Amino acid sequence: MQTIDLYRPVGPKELKLIEDSGWKKFPPRLSEQPIFYPVMNEEYAIQIARDWNVAASGSGYVTKFAVDSGYLKKFEIQNVGGPIHNELWVPAEELEEFNSHIVGLIEVTKSFFPEEGGK
Template identity: 55%
Template structure:
């Protein structure tokens, strides 16, 4: 089984919902979010986490970069979308396909980097708080 490594920058609330699934699933999209967009490289995910999530109150002023492997057989039906610079590549997964996307994640969702600010909220979930704090510099 071949897989592709993808990344997703998230804020605190989305990370708390991921933690509730034992790091296996991404939460359903909100009504106003028609697509789920994982990105194809860590550099772009870190840019989003740092530049967008850390300045967003809804994200808890914290940017969290997640990484995960998805089965290639599932991903074949989605084209990579370039949305700016050469490395700004992402997949556009319709919200209604998210459950199937989650079913094709292999070995769970890992936290690979965290960006804090002086306004960052820290999770009430002690296991998640400990996981995120390991990235504090």
């Protein structure tokens, strides 16, 4: 099976829920969050985690995970800004199915805190 690496910037609450799953899945979306959007590259995920998650929740994390590439073909890549701002839009009601196509574990690749500027 071929896989594609995706990234997801998260705050501390979402990270705790991922950890509670055994690093195997992303938590269900809240009612005001109709889309789950993994991003296509780490640079974009870093921007969000560092510039948005830290300000919004005091820390930001970049997660990396592999997904079955055959399954991902059903999602069109969405560009939401500049050349690196590519993401997938997964409807919230399909997140459990999406989670079942994650291969291996979700890992944290970067952590950002206001006093440290990231590590």
